[in-house]
Amino acid sequence: MITLLPTSDSSADATRARWQRFVAQRETLTAAMHLDVCDGCDDCGGRCTAGILVTRDEQEAVQTYLATLAPSAVRRVLGQNKTVPWPGAEESGATVDLCRFRDTENHNCFVYPARPTVCRLMGQTTWLPCPIEAVPEYPESAPAVWNEYRRFERKTWEEWERKS
Numbered sequence: 001m002i003t004l005l006p007t008s009d010s011s012a013d014a015t016r017a018r019w020q021r022f023v024a025q026r027e028t029l030t031a032a033m034h035l036d037v038c039d040g041c042d043d044c045g046g047r048c049t050a051g052i053l054v055t056r057d058e059q060e061a062v063q064t065y066l067a068t069l070a071p072s073a074v075r076r077v078l079g080q081n082k083t084v085p086w087p088g089a090e091e092s093g094a095t096v097d098l099c100r101f102r103d104t105e106n107h108n109c110f111v112y113p114a115r116p117t118v119c120r121l122m123g124q125t126t127w128l129p130c131p132i133e134a135v136p137e138y139p140e141s142a143p144a145v146w147n148e149y150r151r152f153e154r155k156t157w158e159e160w161e162r163k164s
Helices: 010-032 043-047 056-066 071-078 117-121 142-149 157-163
Strands: 083-085 095-097
Touching: 010 117, 010 142, 056 157, 117 142
Parallel strands: none
Antiparallel strands: 083 095
């Protein structure tokens, strides 16, 4: 009788390698962005809405980053009211739910160093343009990077948590 030994999950290995290649591609794109005009600006923050799709690796990176922060700070941000008036439609009573990691007290991204790809592209692409038109040009490689990103399984933060 032949005994088969367990092997590594080649599908998972291939996905991991593809993700690592993607991150390198994303970093090359980031180097071509005009991030200097973003220093101190938070006008993209109004676009930080709930329901964005992230990869499992991004979800895990954010969880790892949160584990390095003071638990009281994490509780403070996650406990904030994220339902706010829709900008420009306040009189109508329309509201929008912000991203769970949007710090509404400090008006910034609480997980900025670990933020997902879609957040990294905010204000730096033609389809997610700078809201104050401060970015002089957008990298030509952005659509290719986005199209590669779209090939990965993505879910909302809540969907990844339910799956865990």
